[in-house]
Amino acid sequence: MLYFAPWKKALVLGLCLLGVVFATPNLWYDLADDAGQARREIAQLAEFGGTPDAELTARAEQWPSFAPVNVVNLGLDLRGGAHLLVEVNIEDVVVERMQSLRADARQALRDAGVRQYTNLRAEDDNVSVRITNAAEIDLALEALGGLAQQVTDLSLGAVTPDLLIRPEDDQRIRISLSETEEREVVNRTMNTSLEIVRRRIDAAGTREPTIQRQGERRILIQVPGVGSAEELIDLIGTTAKLSFHMVDSTTGNLTRAPGPGKIIYPDIEDVGLGYIVDRRALVSGEELDDAQPGFDPQTGEPVVNFRFNNSGARKFGRATAENVGRPFAVVLDGEVITAPTIREPILGGSGQISGSFTVESAQQLAILLRAGALPASISVLEQRTVGPGLGADSVAAGQVATVIAFVAVLVFMFLSYGTFGLFANIALILNVAMIMALLSVIGATLTLPGIAGIVLTIGMAVDANVLIFERIREELRRSKGVARAIETGYERAFSAIIDANVTTFIAAVILFAIGSGPVRGFAVTLGVGIITSVFTAVMVTRLMVATYYDKRRPKTLEV
């Protein structure tokens, strides 16, 4: 028990050394952080065959190149930043799909010669029609069946149709998305949304944003260093669906029936004014190649200049050539920005949107148009923003609290257990170093509750040692020899240590699994702290106690 095999001694010492080495960068946080960043940039450059400039090299050389450079990530609550949880309204996509499916169904029925039907309508998630002539039902089913396409279901590994077409009572036929296709729609929409949100945030020039999918239809966005999330919300929350439509007429009644194939869009400025336009767009924003903010050379007003890609330019050229003298509407997210009259065919594929823009709004619209439209609208569910001032204050307060707690516990342990207390203290210091090292290496994020977790671990880490020392005291009272007392002390205390720490660890795991954000940060430090504290108490102090006993061979022992 008191004998440590040389390899074991080396292993324990090696682990302690590693802990200290990997924790060191945190002592010079800013320096190491900056050097680490520079190193990553250099590595990235090297990948593309570039060479770093002098400044970058100098930054990287602030920190010895052989030493580990990873530091603990500070959470948004410590360094300031914005945290947004948004939900993608996938229903939008399905509703739109049903609208176009309805048009396709009408066409398919016409092509198949099914004439006697009523009530062809699109609901939120299905399209239904009633075939009045019972004899034509089979024909209709066959015609509508032609609308379905085969898609591969990756989870089933099979090919299934994307639409379910079922006859119902009362000679109705209902078309809806198959389960496979529903899943596909969700995944497609989420992937596109993620990509577009990422492009928009990158275009706005923020550094190190985290953008990840969460759950089925949510996106978590974390942007450090942003003091206010409002601009971010404007940037993300806008669908930015741009389209060009021919205008039929204007109306003052926004709720009137627009007529078949038409739709009413309100004017963005003029409340009460609406435009009756063709539901079908001439060209949509997807065919934009570029959009830039600029100024109208004549009026000096801010405008957005855009350029279509080839097919967009062709479509737009043909449409404007056919409709000279008529107005068309530029529609953004269901509102008409402007409705100029076509004076001559626009063949080059470039154009200019003028509305009542400010310089900022023109710039923002250009970013949004460049990044592309979101496939569905987005709603913000949760926002947490911490200003840099508060973050810095929290770091300072956390540091002070940790240091004071640390010193107080060290003193208390020494007073209570003397030499053995000193052993426990060294183990405690190593313990904190190991926590920092592990957090740095696994790239965990340290939050304010995370600091609380470390402080709590400091308080609780001594528990294992206390259990052992108290046990040794007891065994000494039972007048066993010193060596025997130490041995049984460790042996007997072991099951209590394991049981006590496993239960706390269970709580930490559950916190991690269920918690979010800062709470998760707490769970991580608590969990890591439990592992390192058991290791340091059981292995490190025992190594010290064993070495001490070996050297001194004390006849009596005071613990």
Place this chain on the structure above:
Amino acid sequence: MRLKLVKSETNFDFLGLRKLAAIVSAALVIGSIAIFAIMGLNFGIDFRGGTTIEARTQGPADLAVIRSVTSGLGLGDVSVQEFGRPDDVLIQVEEQPGDGDAQMEVVTIVRVALEEALPGIEIRRVEVVGPKVSGELIQAGVMAILLAVGAVLIYIWLRFEWQFSLGAVAALVHDVIITIGVFSLVQLEFNLSIIAALLTIVGYSLNDTVVVFDRVRENLRRFKQKPLIEVLNLSINETLSRTVMTSVTTLIALLSLYFLGGEVIRGFTFGMILGVIVGTYSSIFVASVILLWLGVKRDWSKPDPEAAGVQFGSPDAP
């Protein structure tokens, strides 16, 4: 000379106090439930939805001015209070009708109004939780606590006997209920981090209980003829020094955090301090008393007294 909080050998008759302890615990639990039922918890926006804005003014904040500015915005119930220091204010706006986007607008409205009325004000923190998320957070919080208690019940049952498991869980539930009762009483904000504190209390309280139980298990094997009540008393006395030591070191750390760690985590540390105190009490006076009432099976399958208590074996054993 050593600092000793508890003298080397104690012989307190803890379980002799079990009637008193039962009365105290029952009173505390029933009182907590009653307070909770009457006053309710002061739920933070994590669970209630709504907006929290922390701001720092130049010079001491004039709460009256801020109140009149914010209450004139038509945002419903707005609370304004000092937060840690005289120039820090915490403004809480109740959940607005409508979805998450309606909540987000509150921030802009309040910010603009404040900046106009109090030039130089610094918005330090903004938290907005929409109705959808707050509902889920409540669910997740309750789920986390139930899961933790359940997992622990099973773990202790596996490692000990079902009587121990029930005793430990009763102590846990006791601690959680009392903590919630105190939070209702002082109307401290109950938010996500308090759930984290509750879970840590679950962990800590258990830690304590398990250490006592571990000794009970060992002593039951060692003293086969001793009445259960004496075994329990002996075990608690034997572990008393450790119980006090660990509670004190943990409390030292927590108090440091409470006074120096900043306003944001004060509620969290308060919950933990409470938990450590209640948890220490309950492992002696709730867990052990329940164990006494339930009785334990004395017929342990391993008769060797020397091997008793070591279930995992020592790490060095061949």
